[in-house]
Amino acid sequence: MNPHPSPPDPAKALRIQQMFVMEISNLRGFLWTLVPDRHRLDDVIQETFLTVTRKADTFEEGTNFRAWVFTIGRHKALQSLRERRHEGYLAPEVLEAITEDREPPDGHFDERAAHLRDCIAKLPGNARQMISLRYTHRKSLAEIADVLSFRPASVKVMLSRFRSLLRNCIERKLRQIPNPP
Structure with a gap:
């Protein structure tokens, strides 16, 4: 393992951010099924964007970007629900089980x-x-x-x-x- 990792590629980070913007409507629709509160949903999308940007170098170009982003978004949504468990939504464990094998929307x-x-x-x-x-x-x-x-x-x-x-x-x-x- 290299003790001095190479700095992130700014061009790749920009491409990933642009791809994220292209998926935001689909991502919002998917996450709305987990977080049906507009303000919290916006927070989850922002957290997802920040994580996607931070992990841009880990994304292998040519693989399924939507699935990668939706997985990150799903984890951020479940984290948000765990933090606010008392507000009466389904338990995060239930939502996790429901969405575990769920495919990203079909693009329509x-x-x-x-x-x-x-x-x-x-x-x-x-x-x-x-x-x-x-x-x-x-x-x-x-x-x-x-x-x-x-x-x-x-x-x-x-x-x-x-x-x-x-x-x-x-x-x-x-x-x-x-x-x-």
């Missing part, structure tokens, strides 16, 4: 996110409001029921239907063949 995350926004916009107003309360504002079924004057069981059924509508809408859009220029 940005496309799916855009389609999701379009599909949500097409929902009736009460459906959009219910989706927003549940997934943007992280309200419980009981809280949504109180706001919208429904029973929690009805909210559960409606959310299930709305998710199904959104899933079908996104799948239809993904199957569409783009028009030639």
Whole structure:
């Protein structure tokens, strides 16, 4: 082992940072499934970026960059959850088991996110409001029921239907063949 390691390659670090920027939307989507708090998610992404930059020389170019970054991000997310275990999220051990063999998204995350926004916009107003309360504002079924004057069981059924509508809408859009220029 060399007692005097060579200094990091600034050009490689810059390439790695540029590749990271290209993956940030996919990474954000993946990490959101683990850390559904926007502020904490931003912190985890920043920590991931710093670690990726610091370890740039360890990345073997030509291998799966996305998998490498997502592994680092997953570890940072789990570390964040361990530090804040008392806040009521799934235990980090459970999340670790769930995501252990999970592959990075297929590269269509940005496309799916855009389609999701379009599909949500097409929902009736009460459906959009219910989706927003549940997934943007992280309200419980009981809280949504109180706001919208429904029973929690009805909210559960409606959310299930709305998710199904959104899933079908996104799948239809993904199957569409783009028009030639």
